[in-house]
Amino acid sequence: MKLKFPFSKKTDGSKPEKSKKREWLNALIFALVASALIRGLIFSAYAIPSGSMEGTLLTGDYLFVSKISYGARMPFTPIQNPFLESTITKYQVKTYWDGIKLPYFRLPGFSTLQKGDIVVFNKPEEADPSYDKPVDVRTNLIKRCQATPGDVLTIVNSQVFINGKAAPNAEKAQTSYEVITDGNTINPEIFHDLGIEIVGQSDLSTYTMIIPASHLAEFKGYSYIRKVTPVIDPAGHYDAEIFPHSEKFKWNMDNFGPLTLPKRGMTIFLNDSTMVLYRRAIELYEHNQVEMKGTDILINGKRADHYTFKMNYYWMMGDNRHNSMDSRFWGYVPEDHVIGKAMITWLSIDSAENLLNKVRWNRILKPIR
Template sequence: MNVVEFVIAFIILIILPYVGLWKLFEKAGEPGWQAIIPLYNFYVMIKLSGRPAWWFILLLIPGLGFLVAIGIVVDFVKSYGKFSLSEHIAGVALSFIYFPKWGFDKNTKYLGKSASPEFREKYKISLKKTATREWADAIIFAVIAATLIRTFFIEAYVIPSASMESSLLIGDYLFVSKVNYGARLPMTPLAFPFAHHTMPLIGTKAYWDGVELPYYRLPGLSDVKKGDVVVFNYPMDADSPLYRPVDKRENYIKRCQGTPGDTLSVVDAQVFINGKAAITPPHGEMKYVVQSDGSEINPQLISDLHLSDIAPVNNTTFKVNTTAQSVKALKDYSNIKAITPDITPRGIADPLNTVYPELFPKYKITPNFPDFKWNVDNYGPIIVPKHGWKVKLDSLTFPVYGRAIEIYEGNKVQVVGKDILINGVKTDSYTFKLNYYFMMGDNRHNSEDSRFWGFVPEDHIVGKALFIWMSIDDNASFLNKIRWSRLFNIIH
């Protein structure tokens, strides 16, 4: 994400709602500056709408707090005479538009505490609803509003693994924009709200795949570009035993290295795109071989330089996973004699195959599979499929593109002797219907990515990672849990 995109997103998602809330607070006789204090601004909204102060405690409960926040916003906008369902949705889902609009509108005034009986009587709001009915209505509305926000605008995502370190750390909470690449409309519409593919606690499917809609994406601000950090559905969830629909496959996050039509290769751990070296993520990690004088490494140094997966080779040599910046700092210590990248030469079996047993390509129905002699550090060249690209199918290309043709583009593929049949017709070529992407983790020796399972189809793209809004270190002490320095960092 570049600086311009971040500034635009920050203005739309943060600045505009706060500006509008400032003006609305002033209309109610409250100091406008209270609007820009996170959480406290919700306390003021609770007070202005006449709800009990203990509602603020509900805001702090994970899961429930999100629904309560939506209910508070609805009560708040009612206090300014916004009684229709469309106005409630506008206040919740489009606050960056309607809060400023109402805040600067001379005809919009604070009318009083919307939750009070006097207010309801005065403005003819129904008093017949029981407390249970009010809560039920509020929850239904909150679910609808939250679903619309998550589907069309923005969604929270947490980093679950180390595959993007040190660019992104385990415990980083991100905002993922659906607007940048265009929101993908739901393909499996009948699903339990807020559950992705599995119901919590009971572990059953959270969706019904009896109804599946075709892929369609709304217009976006840009296409997926090389270097973007992208959230997408894991393509291999299409296989046994899961057989999940596209939009219910597990969410992954990686960096886009190859876009449609690119020729990608990895040479001695350096990615090349169309023959030119790609920019290496500055905070990315990989394995290094470290030679020392045999003395132990200070544990504080290990923590400060983010050295991980330390594995002794002998008394004076060990392997470590870390960043190029940490390697540079480590070389300055007198007990360190040499540090070299741990790169597997081309043609040599990859030691990582003990974890990931097969590198891509590997296509299940390909006879006499060719030995490409690829590994994670020396891979390709490989052409990323592009919509409209016609590829000649032979013993070298079919293993690479057969999975996309069959699984992602929905064709029946057969190999009979030396003949390739697509939908029962013998052919020696195929024209792609979708665009594809090649994704890699920044932690190059600790990432299950396109090098292992292949291309990401365009219909699997979820959104673009914008910035970190919270970061929790589960291994730290209670007082140091929050990584304050990472809050609101732009994701590059």
């Protein structure tokens, strides 16, 4: 039996046709909701703005990033515009409201994060209080995972070692070299064809260049090349920009560690050295109040001689080793900062080329590895 409501118009039993405006509005709302759900739970599109992953990924590549691979991360700040950057820089306008903050939660995924995966994540450096940003609106970065929770990472003369074994280098990894020539001018087309970038020149015959490994032998073979030597910061040279930013550990970007990556449930003893290495994780990522009073270490007001980690942590580095701000500079990446796994390049634009050659057709729908 059909219910009747007071003051309702009589009908002949057929539904009135929706207006065109109403149909368009419903379609728009459905499209926005569907795209927000897909973007939040399944995959998102990202662009490569810099050269830290050259030549695996190129500036101008557009990627699909799978969020279901490791499990979709639920929003920390549920009220935000998912289609805009977190801040419209020109006007310093936030596109989110952080009046509501939810705890970290991730849906089950199809796999776990593995060494060698290319991963999109939020920038851990922006956990510093000066940034005042919730995790999910921090800058998005993309790097390759070099170490997973519990691994011991060491870098010796720019070669990464994991648990004492040399880690495989990316097929198209590149780094910088000192190049000495005979002083003659080099045809610029050679740099373009071989993907070589000049980053410095000290005199007419001495350059610093970033050279892809795949073209190194060919470049050395030119008659005007006298010597090509890898640029490596020597062991024992302290670089204050390198994590953990303490002279207690005289590390640099080419010689680093050993460092054990924190793992959920792993317990460490607290002393001067471990506090230098792990205080950031304990305090900023796992949200504890840490104080040093003489020889005593206080966590949340209580004296402590050990600490058990609540999260897993990863080590991320760019394939373009001497042109990448990565874990060597700001340390390990907590699991709650991980967004997803880069899967495929769906478009690639070379801004340096003319209109007819802007699209890199050989990179369209190219799997990422």
